[in-house]
Amino acid sequence: MSILVEVDHVDRVFNLPNGEQYIALKNIELKIKKGEFITLIGHSGCGKSTLLNIIAGLDTASQGGITLEGREVREPGPDRMVVFQNYSLLPWLTVRENIALAVDEIYSGNSQEDRELVIEYHIKLVGLGQAANKRPSEISGGMKQRVAIARALAIRPKLLLLDEPFGALDALTRGGLQDQLMNICEESKVTSVMVTHDVDEALLLSDRIVMLTNGPEAQIGQILEVNIPRPRKRMEVVNHPSYYALRNEMVYFLNQQKRVKQRRAKQQPPVIARNGLEKVNLDIGFIPLTDCAPLVVAKEKGFFKAHGLEEVTLSREPSWKEIAKGIAEGRLDAAQMVAGMPIAMLLGLDGQAPVPVNSALTLSRNGNSIIFGKHFYDKGIRTLKDFKAEIANTPDTVHTLGMVHSASMHNLLFRYWLAAGGIDPDLDVGLTVIPPPQMVSNLKAGNIDGYCAGDPWNSHAVNGGSGFVIAP
Structure with a gap:
């Protein structure tokens, strides 16, 4: 698939009333393919909606920029439509009239008959034929959101942007709309970017999940490929063998970001030994393998304490990739590694920045x-x-x-x-x-x-x- 949208090294800096600056986003780089469904996920304040607004043209990057099919995005346009959490419907118009408002504005050069065909098609697409002549006050929240989606799709945008569209809905309604959105996107082949806090929603709908680190200076921490075949059905997705591994990786990332946020809030100085400058509080990463036995035994038998390491925490990691990332970011002080990882990190393989690593102990030579x-x-x-x-x-x-x-x-x-x-x-x-x-x-x-x-x-x-x- 060809590239539709390119987010090119985007920074977003806000000037504060006291003269200082708040850096919301830092060096965001992302390429979105035609027909792809991308989800942005992260804790509150990580800049998900800010990034969505910049892609939509509703906000401007302080550094870098956005291109859509090679053209720079500087303002809103009909090739990008945004669906917000609050529906944004005109209360005095019916469902049909709300959709017609967008269609008549964009396709004013088309005949009335052509425009009506487009309107009726999208009313049918979101299953609102029985409510087409009702006003927003006469329909449910879920139906209002379907009107907003139909209005957005009716002008045939190249990019559909959704800012937590189901966040205000009850669980049952939200689940039904997720299934409907999944079917609509698969039928229309529209490229979509959605902001959400719901990991299960992200897995159900996405081709890729972009996970953002905490603000300020939020960055893309990890991009998760969701290799679950399409077309999808909810129960088939949940029962797919990769589902819980992917879900655990997302939850792990979010929990790590939560811990980072807590550590920043505490702002504790590093713990040092009573009679020197040696660190005694260590976080050691491991993968659940037989090779991690020396670390577990040392912890359980008190060997660390016997050598002055009074606060050692063994951190179970989901993959070797997270081990390398934890060492590079300074979240881990040491870690169990496979044999080639230290030299790979030192040389900066796989496009990563070089990180000096010292091999202190060989854990195993067999198994x-x-x-x-x-x-x-x-x-x-x-x-x-x-x-x-x-x-x-x-x-x-x-x-x-x-x-x-x-x-x-x-x-x-x-x-x-x-x-x-x-x-x-x-x-x-x-x-x-x-x-x-x-x-x-x-x-x-x-x-x-x-x-x-x-x-x-x-x-x-x-x-x-x-x-x-x-x-x-």
């Missing part, structure tokens, strides 16, 4: 295996040679294999093992990064055919009957 799905075992595949023959016999099938991190020893060994059997890891199979705790669920769901990871997830797959060890 890793290559696990394949049981469906391969049932087909008689036991060796690498058998797998190569299976690839040759199924040329139209892409066999997807999971790795834990691009800079991990698992990735290196996996690639070496495949290449040793005459299989090109970049051409003959698909390699995808999946956090270790999510490997088994993805294997069971059929999202991947195998993976290379550490225990206990290897034992979990074997003992649970979903996989077997093809290479220890």
